[in-house]
Amino acid sequence: MAKQKIAEVDRSLYDFKDDESDFYRIKDGLTPDIVGQISDEKHDPDWMRQFRLDSLKVYQKLRVPDWGPSIDGLDMSRIATYVRPNTNMKGNWNEVPEEIKNTFEKLGIPQAERESLAGVGAQYDSELVYHNVKDEVAQQGVVYTDMESALTGDYKDMVKEYFMKLVPPTDHKFAALHGAVWSGGSFVYVPKGVKVEIPLQSYFRLNAKGAGQFEHTLIIVDEGADLHFIEGCSAPKYNVANLHAGCVELYVKKNAHLRYSTIENWSKNMYNLNTKRALVDEGATMEWVSGSFGSHVSYLYPTTILRGDNSHSEFTGITFAGAGQNLDTGAKMIHSGRNTSSYINTKSISKGGGISTYRSSVVINKNAHGAKASVSCASLMLDAESRSDTVPAMIVNTSDADVGHEAKIGRISDEAVFYLMSRGITEQEARAMIVSGFANPVSKELPLEYAAEMNNLIKLELEN
Amino acid sequence: MAQPLLQVTDLSASIEEGELLHDIDLKVGAGETHVLMGPNGAGKSTLGYTLMGSPVYHVTKGKICFDGEDITGLSADKRARMGMFLSFQNPLEVPGLSLEAFLRNAIRQQTGKPIKLFAFQKELEEKMKLLNMDLSYADRDLNVGFSGGEKKKAEILQLLMLSPKLAILDETDSGLDVDAVRTVSAGIEEYQKKMDGALLIITHSTRILEALKVDYTHILVKGRLVYTGDASVVDEINRNGFERYI
Numbered sequence: 001m002a003k004q005k006i007a008e009v010d011r012s013l014y015d016f017k018d019d020e021s022d023f024y025r026i027k028d029g030l031t032p033d034i035v036g037q038i039s040d041e042k043h044d045p046d047w048m049r050q051f052r053l054d055s056l057k058v059y060q061k062l063r064v065p066d067w068g069p070s071i072d073g074l075d076m077s078r079i080a081t082y083v084r085p086n087t088n089m090k091g092n093w094n095e096v097p098e099e100i101k102n103t104f105e106k107l108g109i110p111q112a113e114r115e116s117l118a119g120v121g122a123q124y125d126s127e128l129v130y131h132n133v134k135d136e137v138a139q140q141g142v143v144y145t146d147m148e149s150a151l152t153g154d155y156k157d158m159v160k161e162y163f164m165k166l167v168p169p170t171d172h173k174f175a176a177l178h179g180a181v182w183s184g185g186s187f188v189y190v191p192k193g194v195k196v197e198i199p200l201q202s203y204f205r206l207n208a209k210g211a212g213q214f215e216h217t218l219i220i221v222d223e224g225a226d227l228h229f230i231e232g233c234s235a236p237k238y239n240v241a242n243l244h245a246g247c248v249e250l251y252v253k254k255n256a257h258l259r260y261s262t263i264e265n266w267s268k269n270m271y272n273l274n275t276k277r278a279l280v281d282e283g284a285t286m287e288w289v290s291g292s293f294g295s296h297v298s299y300l301y302p303t304t305i306l307r308g309d310n311s312h313s314e315f316t317g318i319t320f321a322g323a324g325q326n327l328d329t330g331a332k333m334i335h336s337g338r339n340t341s342s343y344i345n346t347k348s349i350s351k352g353g354g355i356s357t358y359r360s361s362v363v364i365n366k367n368a369h370g371a372k373a374s375v376s377c378a379s380l381m382l383d384a385e386s387r388s389d390t391v392p393a394m395i396v397n398t399s400d401a402d403v404g405h406e407a408k409i410g411r412i413s414d415e416a417v418f419y420l421m422s423r424g425i426t427e428q429e430a431r432a433m434i435v436s437g438f439a440n441p442v443s444k445e446l447p448l449e450y451a452a453e454m455n456n457l458i459k460l461e462l463e464n
Numbered sequence: 465m466a467q468p469l470l471q472v473t474d475l476s477a478s479i480e481e482g483e484l485l486h487d488i489d490l491k492v493g494a495g496e497t498h499v500l501m502g503p504n505g506a507g508k509s510t511l512g513y514t515l516m517g518s519p520v521y522h523v524t525k526g527k528i529c530f531d532g533e534d535i536t537g538l539s540a541d542k543r544a545r546m547g548m549f550l551s552f553q554n555p556l557e558v559p560g561l562s563l564e565a566f567l568r569n570a571i572r573q574q575t576g577k578p579i580k581l582f583a584f585q586k587e588l589e590e591k592m593k594l595l596n597m598d599l600s601y602a603d604r605d606l607n608v609g610f611s612g613g614e615k616k617k618a619e620i621l622q623l624l625m626l627s628p629k630l631a632i633l634d635e636t637d638s639g640l641d642v643d644a645v646r647t648v649s650a651g652i653e654e655y656q657k658k659m660d661g662a663l664l665i666i667t668h669s670t671r672i673l674e675a676l677k678v679d680y681t682h683i684l685v686k687g688r689l690v691y692t693g694d695a696s697v698v699d700e701i702n703r704n705g706f707e708r709y710i
Contacts, residue, residue: 413556414520415556416556416557416558418519418520418540419558420558420566420570422516422541422549423541423566423570423574423626424545424570424573424574424626425544425570425573426573427539429569433558433561433566433569434558434561436561437559437605438559438560440560441560
């Protein structure tokens with residue numbers, strides 16, 4: 001399936017004059033030339049050009065992870081085609097799979113945006129919205145821009161100071177790949193004491209070349225500041241290439257507060273190998289709200305490092321795995337400062353033979369006295385073919401930690417379905433209500449329109 | 465004579481392990497109140513579930529007609545939309561779904577029309593007051609953490625909000641204290657008298673029946689309806705038990 005799609009890519013885009021390098025590409029996938037070309041197109045500053053090349057070296061040394069769901073379908077020998085699939089590609093709406101088109105239809109996405117999401121349209125006209133929002137927050141001194149502009153703009157030194165320091169390219173093979181070929185994404189800086197009233201939403205997913213594939217998000221919330229950032233959207237993002245290796249780095253300074261909400265819905269051929277991490281300073285709070293839908297395989301474990309004393313983090317997440325999907329998701333909390341606290345609350349749903357694995361790790365370092373950590377995970381399997389696993393790890397290196405863990409795995413109750421049906425509710429609707437109810441602790445954390453979108457998504461997934 | 469609201473003819477039903485109901489004949493006219501009694505394990509709840517269309521029980525013979533239509537093969541939701549209601553002996557818990565949202569959804573699906581929110585909320589409040597329910601229960605997850613009495617009140621609240629033509633009440637009074645029985649009973653009385661609803665009440669005791677006008681009493685033993693009489697049968701059974709019917 002995946003390979004067939006790749007074969008459709010117009011290869012003339014990355015054919016090179018240099019025969020030797022072309023040979024090298026075929027043999028090894030990604031080359032310094034290809035990475036250099038990305039740098040050229042993006043007018044990278046020198047340090048970034050070097051950063052990409054260094055990351056490439058790391059990438060070539062590291063091995064593909066083998067401890068989670070299989071990613072054998074990802075042909076690493078042809079990584080170049082994943083890296084530069086539809087740049088400048090003039091695709092055709094007719095070639096977009098029916099399944100995706102139907103979903104756009106059901107979610108009520110406007111045609112212009114549909115084409116853009118499907119990677120075949122002209123740039124979607126979100127520029128206007130973006131500029132309005134940007135102007136509004138700029139009055140408060142907030143910097144909100146796309147990553148490419150940030151590299152050369154007024155805050156270029158800040159970008160250089162923070163870029164991939166929290167998720168270094170040496171972290172794992174796909175972090176290294178990201179470092180080499182990243183493209184698109186958002187940069188946000190909220191100055192000291194500034195409380196951003198409206199949730200900031202990422203618009204760049206629709207615009208930047210190759211965005212939605214290797215996009216980089218860098219957010220710095222300075223001391224005492226407050227931000228809610230929303231990324232992603234409920235529409236399935238269609239990509240000819242089936243690898244997503246994005247990176248999100250969040251810095252929450254002393255007494256600041258950041259809420260990062262995201263709903264991701266990848267097309268069902270996608271390998272989603274995403275890395276998200278937050279560094280939380282003294283007295284600060286980091287909240288994650290995360291919905292994972294779609295993709296063929298996902299590895300996603302947003303990580304919080306509670307570095308400062310009295311820092312706090314909460315993670316609320318939901319994962320929905322349908323037929324042919326193997327989603328390995330969870331969260332990590334690393335307690336480093338004193339009197340830190342964390343709370344993980346996840347829900348996972350599996351259906352039609354889908355596999356959903358909850359994997360988490362709570363680490364309490366030896367100096368993290370007075371730490372409190374609580375983990376609660378619940379799984380709902382909608383039929384007998386589906387699978388759900390939980391792999392919660394707790395590593396406690398102090399004697400005074402207060403840690404708790406609760407796991408529930410269940411099936412949808414036929415009697416509950418009958419109960420709702422006896423009130424005139426159709427079977428399908430009854431199932432949807434039970435599943436939405438199960439997801440409710442997550443959806444109620446989302447802004448209203450996102451919660452409604454997520455409920456629609458759940459209904460769609462149940463219909464399929 | 466007008467057609468009865470519910471007409472059960474020669475009905476047998478079974479589960480995999482065997483037949484549980486045999487050759488049941490039963491007629492319930494519009495606005496009538498029937499009481500179904502019988503020893504434990506006689507199949508009273510099974511009859512209630514089968515009438516409502518539970519997929520657990522398979523009709524092997526006979527038919528069920530409601531409002532002149534053969535509903536034997538219809539799913540529970542269609543039966544409900546035609547005007548049937550079953551109050552569960554053990555109402556199920558649905559986390560994340562509030563009682564109010566559930567009711568709105570059920571009414572919307574039954575009527576096929578959007579809800580008039582203001583009128584709905586006013587009515588909900590009235591009925592909850594009638595049932596001595598704290599209004600905060602409307603926002604709570606359906607039956608989650610409700611006490612036995614609160615669950616039964618919530619069932620009667622649904623009955624009053626949905627106002628069906630026929631309500632089957634499965635041991636709605638079991639496990640309730642005296643005050644709760646009185647409250648639930650007042651709710652059922654409201655349904656019987658003000659909405660002119662028909663009732664099939666499955667019960668062990670007379671407490672819930674005190675304020676109600678009973679038209680017929682049926683006795684079910686080992687899956688068979690063995691006797692049908694008037695209201696006086698209820699008292700007779702309370703004095704003498706089921707012995708003479710077994």
